[in-house]
Amino acid sequence: MERLMNITPIKQKSDRTSDINFLNESNVRKIQSFHASFPMYQETPLISLSNLAKDLNIRGLYVKDESFRFGLNAFKVLGGSYAAGRYIAQKLQVEISELPFNKLTSNAVRKQLGKITFVTATDGNHGRGVAWTARQLQQKAVIYMPKGTKPERLLNIKKEGAESYILNRCYDDAVRYAQQQSLEQGWVLMQDTMLHNYHEIPQWIMEGYGTMALEIYRQMPVRPTHIFLQSGVGSMAGAVTAFFSNMYRGNEKPIVVVVEPENAACIFLTAQMADGKLHAATGNLDTIMAGLACGEPCSLAWDILESYADFALICDDDVSTTGMRLLAKPRIGDTRIVSGESGAVTTGVVAKLLSNENGYASLKEALRLDKDSVILCISTEGATDSENYEKVTGQIP
Numbered sequence: 186m187e188r189l190m191n192i193t194p195i196k197q198k199s200d201r202t203s204d205i206n207f208l209n210e211s212n213v214r215k216i217q218s219f220h221a222s223f224p225m226y227q228e229t230p231l232i233s234l235s236n237l238a239k240d241l242n243i244r245g246l247y248v249k250d251e252s253f254r255f256g257l258n259a260f261k262v263l264g265g266s267y268a269a270g271r272y273i274a275q276k277l278q279v280e281i282s283e284l285p286f287n288k289l290t291s292n293a294v295r296k297q298l299g300k301i302t303f304v305t306a307t308d309g310n311h312g313r314g315v316a317w318t319a320r321q322l323q324q325k326a327v328i329y330m331p332k333g334t335k336p337e338r339l340l341n342i343k344k345e346g347a348e349s350y351i352l353n354r355c356y357d358d359a360v361r362y363a364q365q366q367s368l369e370q371g372w373v374l375m376q377d378t379m380l381h382n383y384h385e386i387p388q389w390i391m392e393g394y395g396t397m398a399l400e401i402y403r404q405m406p407v408r409p410t411h412i413f414l415q416s417g418v419g420s421m422a423g424a425v426t427a428f429f430s431n432m433y434r435g436n437e438k439p440i441v442v443v444v445e446p447e448n449a450a451c452i453f454l455t456a457q458m459a460d461g462k463l464h465a466a467t468g469n470l471d472t473i474m475a476g477l478a479c480g481e482p483c484s485l486a487w488d489i490l491e492s493y494a495d496f497a498l499i500c501d502d503d504v505s506t507t508g509m510r511l512l513a514k515p516r517i518g519d520t521r522i523v524s525g526e527s528g529a530v531t532t533g534v535v536a537k538l539l540s541n542e543n544g545y546a547s548l549k550e551a552l553r554l555d556k557d558s559v560i561l562c563i564s565t566e567g568a569t570d571s572e573n574y575e576k577v578t579g580q581i582p
């Protein structure tokens with residue numbers, strides 16, 4: 186057996202109490218309409234890797250390619266932009282449906298609002314989305330990044346006109362620092378995870394991810410039997426799980442597998458402990474999957490995952506690089522997908538689980554993967570660290 190890939194079942198609450206209505210079809214349609222009012226909005230492609238699926242002996246493998254999202258190389262902007270829209274709608278006491286992009290970004294709205302500074306902590310993609318949103322709104326953004334952040338990711342945020350700093354702190358401490366700054370400076374915290382007394386904006390951010398989920402639902406030619414979702418704090422996985430659990434119920438509900446790096450496995454740990462409490466990953470969260478290097482789970486995301494997801498899976502960085510290479514050099518006839526470390530890991534997991542060489546037969550059986558499986562993965566980012574992308578794949582993104 187190769188090095189680490191391990192699963193733990195998520196012991197689902199028998200009463201399924203989590204409220205997932207906020208991501209039901211009708212709400213998500215409204216959220217998608219908000220994003221569709223952006224001039225740069227286009228559905229990102231859903232790629233059928235049919236030749237790889239054939240080799241892996243499954244019915245289908247579909248990968249959503251988020252590298253095309255608003256030219257920002259990741260899905261994350263969907264959350265920050267929608268939350269900013271909701272925040273402004275609340276301030277102006279109007280419905281979000283009354284604030285399409287041209288109105289939201291108008292001088293009239295800016296004058297009504299006055300000067301706002303948005304602040305957040307980020308591994309890269311979320312902060313880039315918040316910085317981009319602030320620029321569209323002609324407002325200010327201050328973005329904090331954890332130690333070890335690659336200069337390219339910092340630069341991409343600065344290019345959006347935001348003030349951005351790499352702190353000598355891990356991700357979770359950077360989040361606390363951003364919250365403290367927001368309180369001291371009167372800035373608006375745009376954090377993609379729930380904190381003490383801070384729930385509204387993280388929920389709006391999760392709602393924003395609903396646009397991606399609805400696109401997938403519309404693009405999939407068949408119902409997925411399995412959805413593999415990578416997780417940092419779990420907000421994206423929670424949002425997509427909530428939406429698909431609203432769309433498919435009972436036996437129809439796809440099996441949801443939440444994927445994390447072994448060194449930042451807060452969802453896995455929380456699932457494994459199964460004691461009703463959240464558990465943080467400790468240590469230095471060392472992984473090439475920067476977007477997933479988060480130690481503390483989002484409480485709302487966990488509530489959803491605990492009720493509706495099926496398994497948590499941990500893996501090492503080799504699984505991610507396997508995914509990057511597979512997507513960079515696809516089977517003949519399949520489409521190439523440029524996918525970064527956090528984006529490619531789920532495809533890497535699927536390929537490793539299903540290629541018979543790796544001795545993962547018991548995991549495959551536990552996950553009920555077989556020749557009838559139709560698997561959905563989301564490549565949540567493109568090459569956000571070009572140097573590493575080139576090193577891993579031998580290709581220029």
Ligand SMILES: Cc1ncc(COP(=O)(O)O)c(C=O)c1O
Nearest residue numbers: 310417418419420421476565566
């Ligand atoms: C590319 C990418 N994928 C997945 C995630 C995970 O999202 P979440 O933190 O909501 O679990 C992130 C988070 O930053 C990310 O940047």
